[in-house]
Amino acid sequence: MVKEPLNIIITGVGGQGNVLASQVVSAAAVQAGYRVAVGETFGVSQRGGSVMSHVRLSLNRPCGPLIPRGQAHVVAGFEPLETMRVLLDYASAETVVIMNNRPNYPLGCLSGEHRYPDPERVEEAVKKMTPRLHVLPATELAKEAGSPLAANMVMTGALAGSGLLPFGRECFISVIGSLFQGIVRDLNLQAFESGFRRMDG
Amino acid sequence: MSLAGVCQEKAGVKVALTGNEAIARGALEAGVAYAASYPGSPTAEVLGTLSRVAKQFNLYAEWSVNEKVAMEGVAAASFAGLRSLVVMKADGLNVALDFAGALAISGCRGGMVMVLGDDPNAHSSVREEDSRNLCKAKHLPVLEPSSVREAMEMTREAFALSEELELPVVVRCVTRVCHASGDVELGELVRPERKPDFTRENRVITFGIKLHAGQESKLARAAHLVCDSAFNSYTGPENPERLVIASGPCYMYAQEALEMLGAGGTTGILKLGTTWPLPEALLLEHMERVPEVIFAEEVEPFVEDNVMALAAGCLPGKVRFYGKRSGHVAGPAGPGIGELDPDVLAASLGNILGINYSPGTIDNKQEALSLLEDKMPDRELAFCAGCPHRASFWAVRAALELDGRGGIVLGDIGCYTLGMARTGYYLLQTVHCMGAGIGLAGGMGNLSRFGFDKPVVTLVGDSTFYHAAIPALINARYHNSNFMCIILDNETTAMTGHQPHPGRQHTAMGEPAHTVPMEDIIRGVGMPYIVQDPYDVEASIEVIYDLLRQEGPRVLILRRSCVLAAVRGKQKDRVYVNEDKCIGDSCGCGRFCSRVFACPANVWDAEKGRARIDEAVCNGCGVCASLCPQGAIMVERGV
Numbered sequence A: 001m002v003k004e005p006l007n008i009i010i011t012g013v014g015g016q017g018n019v020l021a022s023q024v025v026s027a028a029a030v031q032a033g034y035r036v037a038v039g040e041t042f043g044v045s046q047r048g049g050s051v052m053s054h055v056r057l058s059l060n061r062p063c064g065p066l067i068p069r070g071q072a073h074v075v076a077g078f079e080p081l082e083t084m085r086v087l088l089d090y091a092s093a094e095t096v097v098i099m100n101n102r103p104n105y106p107l108g109c110l111s112g113e114h115r116y117p118d119p120e121r122v123e124e125a126v127k128k129m130t131p132r133l134h135v136l137p138a139t140e141l142a143k144e145a146g147s148p149l150a151a152n153m154v155m156t157g158a159l160a161g162s163g164l165l166p167f168g169r170e171c172f173i174s175v176i177g178s179l180f181q182g183i184v185r186d187l188n189l190q191a192f193e194s195g196f197r198r199m200d201g
Numbered sequence B: 001m002s003l004a005g006v007c008q009e010k011a012g013v014k015v016a017l018t019g020n021e022a023i024a025r026g027a028l029e030a031g032v033a034y035a036a037s038y039p040g041s042p043t044a045e046v047l048g049t050l051s052r053v054a055k056q057f058n059l060y061a062e063w064s065v066n067e068k069v070a071m072e073g074v075a076a077a078s079f080a081g082l083r084s085l086v087v088m089k090a091d092g093l094n095v096a097l098d099f100a101g102a103l104a105i106s107g108c109r110g111g112m113v114m115v116l117g118d119d120p121n122a123h124s125s126v127r128e129e130d131s132r133n134l135c136k137a138k139h140l141p142v143l144e145p146s147s148v149r150e151a152m153e154m155t156r157e158a159f160a161l162s163e164e165l166e167l168p169v170v171v172r173c174v175t176r177v178c179h180a181s182g183d184v185e186l187g188e189l190v191r192p193e194r195k196p197d198f199t200r201e202n203r204v205i206t207f208g209i210k211l212h213a214g215q216e217s218k219l220a221r222a223a224h225l226v227c228d229s230a231f232n233s234y235t236g237p238e239n240p241e242r243l244v245i246a247s248g249p250c251y252m253y254a255q256e257a258l259e260m261l262g263a264g265g266t267t268g269i270l271k272l273g274t275t276w277p278l279p280e281a282l283l284l285e286h287m288e289r290v291p292e293v294i295f296a297e298e299v300e301p302f303v304e305d306n307v308m309a310l311a312a313g314c315l316p317g318k319v320r321f322y323g324k325r326s327g328h329v330a331g332p333a334g335p336g337i338g339e340l341d342p343d344v345l346a347a348s349l350g351n352i353l354g355i356n357y358s359p360g361t362i363d364n365k366q367e368a369l370s371l372l373e374d375k376m377p378d379r380e381l382a383f384c385a386g387c388p389h390r391a392s393f394w395a396v397r398a399a400l401e402l403d404g405r406g407g408i409v410l411g412d413i414g415c416y417t418l419g420m421a422r423t424g425y426y427l428l429q430t431v432h433c434m435g436a437g438i439g440l441a442g443g444m445g446n447l448s449r450f451g452f453d454k455p456v457v458t459l460v461g462d463s464t465f466y467h468a469a470i471p472a473l474i475n476a477r478y479h480n481s482n483f484m485c486i487i488l489d490n491e492t493t494a495m496t497g498h499q500p501h502p503g504r505q506h507t508a509m510g511e512p513a514h515t516v517p518m519e520d521i522i523r524g525v526g527m528p529y530i531v532q533d534p535y536d537v538e539a540s541i542e543v544i545y546d547l548l549r550q551e552g553p554r555v556l557i558l559r560r561s562c563v564l565a566a567v568r569g570k571q572k573d574r575v576y577v578n579e580d581k582c583i584g585d586s587c588g589c590g591r592f593c594s595r596v597f598a599c600p601a602n603v604w605d606a607e608k609g610r611a612r613i614d615e616a617v618c619n620g621c622g623v624c625a626s627l628c629p630q631g632a633i634m635v636e637r638g639v
């Protein structure tokens, strides 16, 4: 394993299914024999606030649920602005970022009081901080797989396909398979695969 | 997340559980027979989990109407010799406190555990509270897990400790434990086998000061027992230069902080898993060896104050203490306010040890920010897309404007608390605790005798109505207070994850219930009421306007299911903007849908200068379509 512990942050907006993604990663990690600590910051998250999961994987030592500033190794951003927010606090020069390009507008932007920054600008800004940036249209890929709500599994697939985690596809597939049933399972597996293929190789 | 993990029969297996699942598993491993709770973050999923496995494990699980009733039911099971569990958030302890204090005097029989969820930083609460002070005041022993793994083990062991002491035992968990996940190694599952046993011979009485003496001696025995508890442990050098006394997840943060500072060679950590009563002998033994002690705990200086009092008596002047009282251990909001984390502790410890700590950062931050013109718009909380509360708040606002007498609006606790912010058009003027809105409205409604002439409106949710509103409603009827109570009935406890309440057809265990319709209660109190669907905004405005002009206490039920529950597993209606009809900025409405009504799915397409519906967010309620002055928003019914 490259880092000990390996620090991953999954971030987005309430309702995007971040927490589920972090649960899938942690269950897969335990299945692969790792120790894991996940800290969820979601508050009243169904209702559109920022959501952030800290996921820490280790071969043998127990970790606390919060990653110290500047020590995230991987950031999976479900939303550009939230990715930016997390990077400002937790990025190091080596942080690898996987980012969904689909904005989700805060109320203040909808009302016109604030301006949501131009998506290309956000990308540029993220690249300035951490050159190792992968952008993917996770919401669009999820729509192709059957529902825009499956973007969380596309992102989980991308994380698995990035080769940055010390365990492979099979662990994820078996966790997703055991968490869902019927058509929801098929949808999530398909979304996972499309994210995986985007990043793999 | 992993119900399969919670139910796993094989001991020794490692699974990933959330903190709340781990607590549920710990209770199952102790053979819990009776569990009850009122839902509250961060502990809501404990009973949620137990209720799902209740049948399989022969246990009884209920969502009670409030925390006091939950605690009383659980105590009864304990009186009859069963192992029992009550779960609540810090605010719930306030509700149950009267009984908790009495119970601590009478004591209990079957192991009884109280899981209390404290929410440092108020992530999902209206305020942060440290319930340890109340536990101490009521003479209840407290255990505090530092991790998910320990949450399981402590819950399990707390039942035995409770039986040993014949006292309920508190497991105090903070959000960073409840809402964390981690790997746990499972123990044996135990099916509850005891038969309830309570005869004419049993007496559990709270009366007289003799029992107070008994209480003190139980606590003294507890203080003795916890000195040998495996939940208290020391790590660090054999002869440390100083000692950190840490409890809860602060133990993990302190370890990491010392590592980041490179100070692990000189500083030891005493992890306290039993924070009340204190393991005095153990503490003294460790403190005798060091000139300096530092405290790491959340939220208030609870361990700190009590350890300092202990040292003042036993080691006067020998130890220098650093913590919240000295101002050395503090987050950005100040000592004793908000959460700690590894960075806060590293900075605080670094300051005490004379080591400079600067958190990791990157060079180009400022440049990156300047690309965004230094603007990172905040993400305010908002009602979900299609939430019936948005329609209700809109209607109340419109009716108050029509009425024109400057009516005031009092709030309560639930999703609709967000009505104090932009998403509810800043309508709510008071937010306190469960049910307080109706009590306050009763008082305001009595002020007319002093010449107060503004209409008074209070908004309360359905679950909160059953939990805490009924006595205040009776009081209002009895005294003929002049106000209008609007019950925002979304047919569930939405805020905490859609738990059922007495208005529902099923119980926590999925059994058919004897529903208690709120109409029956209101009718029983003798108040007039009207039921209206808030999605029909025009009609709602009219009804509210009419009611505003009436006198005496009166009720309006705005009833529509929480949209999240309503759309689950269903094909949503497709909503879209007819770009020919939408006239964008040139419309007199001034971008009504996205700017004014502000459902998060009503977005603005700046390029086209037209409104758009974000289909990844829209829940298809159709309310914006009914409000758009141009009729530009179309609804295509799902199949």
Ligand code: SF4
Pocket: B385, B386, B387, B575, B599, B600, B601, B602, B613, B617, B618, B619, B620, B621, B622, B623, B624, B625
């Ligand atoms: S129909 Fe309109 S108000 Fe309802 S959820 Fe969709 S965008 Fe929001």
Ligand code: SF4
Pocket: A046, A047, B382, B383, B384, B386, B387, B388, B389, B415, B490, B494, B495, B562, B563, B564, B565
């Ligand atoms: S959970 Fe339900 S009640 Fe709460 S804000 Fe969302 S839609 Fe509204």
